[in-house]
Amino acid sequence: MLDDFLIRAVMAGLAVALVSGPLGCFVVWRRMAYFGEATSHAAILGVALALAFSANIFVGTLAVALVMALAVSALTGRGLAMDTTLGVLAHAALAFGLVGVSFLSGVRVDLNAYLFGDILAVSKTDLAYIWGGALVVLGLITARWQALITATLNEELAQASGLNPARERLVLVLALALVVAVAIKVVGALLIVAMLIIPAAAARGLSRTPEAMAVLAALIGAVAALGGLAMSLMADTPAGPSIVAVAAVLFAVIVAFSAGGRAKGRV
Template structure:
């Protein structure tokens, strides 16, 4: 069954949606969209380092994503607005990564595949990495779910409950780095943040509880992957962007639904 490239592509898309759903909810709740975008942009620099030192793309991108988060934590609160700092770091990391890739001799790389994803070229080994990373992210978020919710709701309440919000921020950072590392092959650097944010935002009007929102975001992400792949096959369009387009249409639909509910 896994010899069919469309089956592998669908499983890869579902795996990324599975990882991105609960994490994307926290990104939306904490208003960390810029942070997710900056981490994703830094992944290209991780690709360049992986090629230069002949190591796994997964390891390289995850390492750079974690370093980006560490740099943001160190520099935040030192005279720069957070959105300015993230903008500078995100685009600088992307630019340095692209330049570094071009300077590596003896290596030919399809930059478009890393920028926009190449889900149709996913191999069995890639599937193992994607689903392994997704399982790790879900396990990590599930393990710290209550503490993450409390620190997201109110930091003072978290401290009163014996929870360290900075530690929970580190958990989210690690989960985000893993998600970026597994998603780069599927939707690419430029669309990773979209898969984190859009399904979670689309699920918000449909949910009454945080757990319900995470489940709904996962279902929306998975359906977006399947329908987007089918649309790409029929219309001969890029697969990664097609998946994001389906998620965006779903967000529009749920937003209209919420508008109708408010009018009643």
């Protein structure tokens, strides 16, 4: 029989994989990787504020991640260089969060758990937050799927179709902030973006439709979560980094397989 903590870890990993796959596709298509990094780094500041005010960690993380995501959207919309803006905000938020944690007296904080995840310590309450947030994001993406696809492909076409591209960007911003909040316990603030990008990038070369890419990305993420947990238990490695490492190996294998198939097709 599996231990309860392992069952909770598996369920948490599958929840993150389920939602990070489809959302990660939009991150890849829109080239929002650095945007996601800025939002995830802000999660540490949310942790510090939540601990300082004795608030719920999930609520604090979500609030700060959402503020960061909205701030980045507003600043980049004013003509500022996106990479510079995101670089400043991402590292500033991480630094302020780490400094803020150091000022907390009488509070024991395991920073590694928030930086790199601690999936094996997921509680039933954490699991409820993770699955609840994942289902909300998945429902939001499903409901707005066609509109999001159209706005991603061509904003002018989206406007001609009666859609508001700014509203669709806001949907992605909200979804990204929520995923950061639910995934911080699983893979940590420094590795959340990896779970958004790597499975989606791996699925890209094997998919012919956006829907197929989203499903395949979720499946690759699930295999990475299960494989990373198995590696962590057998080799006593940190669970969060192990999950990302397995995802990276899957990406390399899929890319090599795809490249070999294309080369064989040209012969």
